[in-house]
Amino acid sequence: MKKSVVVDAISYLLVLLFTYTGVTKLWDQHAFMVQLRQHPLLHDHVAYFVPTIPAIEVLIVFCLLIPRFRRKALVASAVLMGIFTIYVAYMVIRYPRVDLPCSCGGVMRLMSWPQHLVFNACFTVMAIIAVVMDRSNRQEFTGSKIQMV
Numbered sequence: 289m290k291k292s293v294v295v296d297a298i299s300y301l302l303v304l305l306f307t308y309t310g311v312t313k314l315w316d317q318h319a320f321m322v323q324l325r326q327h328p329l330l331h332d333h334v335a336y337f338v339p340t341i342p343a344i345e346v347l348i349v350f351c352l353l354i355p356r357f358r359r360k361a362l363v364a365s366a367v368l369m370g371i372f373t374i375y376v377a378y379m380v381i382r383y384p385r386v387d388l389p390c391s392c393g394g395v396m397r398l399m400s401w402p403q404h405l406v407f408n409a410c411f412t413v414m415a416i417i418a419v420v421m422d423r424s425n426r427q428e429f430t431g432s433k434i435q436m437v
Contacts, residue, residue: 310345
């Protein structure tokens with residue numbers, strides 16, 4: 289029972305995060321586009337990233353809220369947050385003195401890149417924990433169900 293509470297809590301935190309960032313990016317796509325154009329690795333692919341990233345974030349939110357799709361959404365959350373974390377780590381290491389804008393939107397724009405790295409790493413770890421706990425929770429449920437038969 290405790291595992292399901294932890295998985296639910298992490299899922300709802302991910303819902304809040306991706307709703308906030310996804311909606312903020314969709315709401316002000318122009319600002320998102322301008323910010324991405326300033327990033328050395330992304331500026332050539334802005335036309336692809338501007339619609340895709342917020343769409344993926346919003347899709348993950350809907351899937352996290354539907355029990356049937358939650359497991360896949362938790363895996364997608366872990367992968368997406370892992371990609372974001374690797375990107376931010378690369379930026380912190382490769383461009384330590386460059387003050388690039390964060391393209392996450394809203395209040396998260398106020399974080400420094402090192403702060404953002406810690407924030408993303410925490411959410412990545414939480415998503416991975418939720419995936420692992422959800423898997424073990426399902427195995428325990430399945431195992432106890434088999435024993436009852």
